[in-house]
Amino acid sequence: AQSVTQLDSQVPVFEEAPVELRCNYSSSVSVYLFWYVQYPNQGLQLLLKYLSGSTLVESINGFEAEFNKSQTSFHLRKPSVHISDTAEYFCAVSGLSSNTGKLIFGQGTTLQVKP
Amino acid sequence: DGGITQSPKYLFRKEGQNVTLSCEQNLNHDAMYWYRQDPGQGLRLIYYSQIVNDFQKGDIAEGYSVSREKKESFPLTVTSAQKNPTAFYLCASSRQGDGGYTFGSGTRLTVV
Numbered sequence: 001a002q003s004v005t006q007l008d009s010q011v012p013v014f015e016e017a018p019v020e021l022r023c024n025y026s027s028s029v030s031v032y033l034f035w036y037v038q039y040p041n042q043g044l045q046l047l048l049k050y051l052s053g054s055t056l057v058e059s060i061n062g063f064e065a066e067f068n069k070s071q072t073s074f075h076l077r078k079p080s081v082h083i084s085d086t087a088e089y090f091c092a093v094s095g096l097s098s099n100t101g102k103l104i105f106g107q108g109t110t111l112q113v114k115p
Numbered sequence: 116d117g118g119i120t121q122s123p124k125y126l127f128r129k130e131g132q133n134v135t136l137s138c139e140q141n142l143n144h145d146a147m148y149w150y151r152q153d154p155g156q157g158l159r160l161i162y163y164s165q166i167v168n169d170f171q172k173g174d175i176a177e178g179y180s181v182s183r184e185k186k187e188s189f190p191l192t193v194t195s196a197q198k199n200p201t202a203f204y205l206c207a208s209s210r211q212g213d214g215g216y217t218f219g220s221g222t223r224l225t226v227v
Contacts, residue, residue: 009155032215041203042220042221043121043205043207043220043221044158046216049215090157101209102160102173103216105150106157107156107157
């Protein structure tokens with residue numbers, strides 16, 4: 001079984017400052033890892049994912065996340081945030097050996113970008 | 116363009132009534148999922164289906180029912196047995212083995 005812990009429920013930050021949203025997971029098998037973003041009253045959108053290969057994955061809008069197997073972490077970072085990045089961010093994990101495709105989600109982190 | 120359509124966007128239910136939330140996808144995905152979202156609790160899995168005419172309970176299936184008669188459709192019925200149905204409901208689909216979901220835009224259900 002897998003579990004996901006997002007260590008911060010809310011992260012306030014000023015515009016153009018760097019940000020890190022923390023995610024730790026627990027699993028007895030190898031995993032796929034995901035970050036999703038949710039804007040108010042909308043569904044979730046895939047931001048980036050780690051399936052295999054390079055441990056550093058990037059999104060098209062400047063976010064990146066690094067898979068750290070020894071620390072069982074997949075923290076999301078952005079060097080300079082914009083007001084439009086204000087949203088809720090979810091980390092999720094799926095076991096490689098799972099034949100159900102189920103994703104286990106963290107509790108979410110609300111990123112509040114202030115002008 | 117392919118995607119997932121959830122309807123309606125907002126739904127109001129009187130206590131004791133059953134309501135059905137629609138979820139349709141044209142992505143040719145095999146697997147479909149229903150999640151419930153409450154503030155501060157993340158997403159909790161209600162039901163999921165990997166193939167037509169088959170589905171499994173998730174973590175909070177009590178008071179809900181589903182059907183999967185067509186690959187494209189996975190409706191969720193919130194029954195009167197669900198004691199606290201007010202929530203945001205999200206439908207998702209995925210290709211087998213891909214691991215990532217495509218989500219619908221959600222249905223907000225309120226009991227009045």
